[in-house]
Amino acid sequence: MADTPALLDAARTYFASGATRPLDARRAALIALREGLEAMEGELLAALRTDLGKSEFEAWTSEIMLVRQEIALVLRRMRRWAAPRRVGGRWFHFPGRAALRMEPRGAVLILGPWNYPVQLCLVPLVSAIAAGNAVVLKPSEVAPATAAALERLAARCFAPGHVQVVKGGPDVAVALTALPFDHIFFTGGTETGRKVAEAAARNLATTTLELGGANPCIVDASAEPAVTARRIAWAKFLNAGQTCLAPNHVLVHESRAEALLGALRETVTRFYGPDGHGMQRVVNARHLARLKAMLARGRVAHGGAVDENALHIQPTILLDPDPALLREEIFGPILPVVSWRDRAELLAGLSALPQPLALYVHTRDRGFADAVAEALPSGGFCVNEHLVHCTVPDLPFGGVGPSGQGRYHGQAGFEAFSNARAIFHQPASIDPPLRYPPYRTPLSMIKRLMG
Template sequence: MTEAEIQNILEKQHKFFQTGQTLPVAYRIEQLQKLKDSIIRHEPDLNLALKADLGKSETESYMCEIGLTLSELSWMLKHIKKLTKETVVPTPLAQFAAKSFRSPSPYGNVLIMSPWNYPVLLTLEPLIDALAAGNTAVVKPSAYAPSTSRVMQEIIEECFSDEYVAVVTGGRAENQALLNQRFDKIFFTGGKTVGREVLRHAAEYLTPVTLELGGKSPCIVDSTAKIPLAARRIVFGKYLNCGQTCVAPDYILCDKAIRDQLTDAIKSEIRRQFGKHPLENPNYGKIINRKHFQRLQGLIDSSKVVIGGQSDAKILRIAPTVMKNVTWEDAVMGEEIFGPILPILTYESLDDAIQTVESHPHPLALYFFSEDKAAQKKVLDHCHFGGGCINDTIIHLATSAMPFGGIGESGMGGYHGKAGFDEFTHYRSIVDKKTWMDLPVRYQRYNKFKRKMLRMFLK
């Protein structure tokens, strides 16, 4: 799509938004219900597309993409009437007589740029929040998941006219053309490098931005942890979608005393969950493309591999891999892994572990396995991260009741449920001042009595 075509879409969306048609709650509900019905109809198509792009099984596709998307839709449909209501707040005595309230208002024309690793969830979930808030939207899915992008385009075009929701496909040229435009809000999910570029372009028009990025999310395991259960949950979270998950445990930081026990338990769990030959497991996914595959291959130090390391370049699969005796000087610790490689590092004391985490950029997620309540509180009090779990991994993002987002280099802003509605909404502060009386205190000429009244009101 050319820049001129993109500009034409934006002009149409701006005119459509100005008509006020997106504002009635009944209209928003109708559009969200249409989207929900279409997703359900196209579920088989989405399954096939996710299998083609990422090798996802039907179960994983529903559990991590389609099902979570439908859950967000259901939550929004249930709560949208409450979310769109004005909220009355207390009025200061000095402003008597008046009514004060917060009035939710959509931003207008929003841009949603989504990644390839969870192409359905990370495209449609912010779209749901944007439409619930009353906006129009331009959606730009990743070019690296072409099959899924085609199905989502079919779903969106089946539900909406492009003056309301438009899909722009393509690669860098289209991304650049979109970022050159003036939007009222930008929502970007992806890597830090592109995230910085998005922020630079948004600064040109002072456009508010939500950035959902990533980072090296640590998984701390102390000596009190239930090792077999910890291993099971770590293996699930790490190797889901072949590790191509923004909140996957990037590395383990465990008490030195339990390293070997934990390593053995993780090896056992990999065999249990994926079999002796994971590359032949039909429910194990694949790496998104050859470039990413080769990058991951370069992060594996065969001398430190304790399980895995096998790969098949023809089908872009890398077996679940664990490395130990890893240090921060190893290549695997120099960047976000975003693949099925799990380095294991150790610490002498919990204070050392906390210092290690805090000496690096704030991660998107942090996981802590421990039965020690005091240790749990200490980690939560002293570590800064987007969100996480105690005694589990990744499941904190699978709810509309809590916001999901990063901090520092791992992102800004959060969404899901009410937080998602808020992210696409400007709350106007309104004072409805009554006309049946008018306190004279604020008006000149000032005198001693007025100063006394002001001090009584404002203190």
């Protein structure tokens, strides 16, 4: 197993050298990452195909593009984000000056997932570098070819100790989270997120937890079936459904249920072919077995064929699902569809659910969309769209409650890896006696002045 204490020691030593603090050094590191990403693009795309069966188009648009976009945004805005911010005070603070200064946390740990192993490792890495930290990055062992490529990328782009990539399984992750890092950034499942939070709490380390959840998709009577079906199918079956933001299940008004179901069947066939093999495979045999067992928890209305040798399951529509399935994160190409009739009952049912990472609604009724958003808090909320909110550079991304804690992307990511330090400067030459004992000013006057 990796010598995890040595990794932390190397990160602390590099951070203590002061090399990460100058903005010009941070900028140079990000430019090196951008150039390394470009030089190794073919290698990374090949690794994603090996690990996940991703097509070049989907791998580039859902992984490489988002990292490049994040680097570009940070290079434009980093100096502004890092600059001290003046903060107004009260009259009795005069002539003192208050400010907020963003400072790096120090040695930070990033634990990445397997489903988008380039994007979800490198986007937080961009934020951590921009904020001036030294980083230990552990990619998922479930995507080993990508983990190896990321290790080569880090060695190419960064000085020893600045960014260290460590490979290994859950034992390495457990050993790392037991160490006193200054911040831990984790992307993965809710149960593992709880364990990371517990381990971090023992060292009083701060955390950003990007988790998941059973993201509902609500379709009302005003939605247009064909467009709605295209957007749902694209978001659900992208990456074989292995997307934390994917719509988990569809709740459709009974007046649109038949039309939507027909449009979904037609759309899925057009997207992925009659046998569904136009969609990529799932990650491994363990996840395929988990998904195969879910097929028995409802009535298959489309798809459902499983090719265990190819690690492939057809894009599947499931009717009459087990109600418990609607509270689980499916994380695969199985889409339960349930009809609803009464708006009040729908909203009451939503309000009883755990807060998801995303909530989706298809409607032309702004009032209905607002009612859905009010019924169920979520990390993100989209009307007549899916996933796209996470590609808006200036929108913070993250969950709420069981779907996550903290935000990143853009300025939110910079701040997640920074300590906001309160600064106050007071001239030594002015020192009114009002606050010092023995107190001679009547309290009644103090109340009037300070109230």
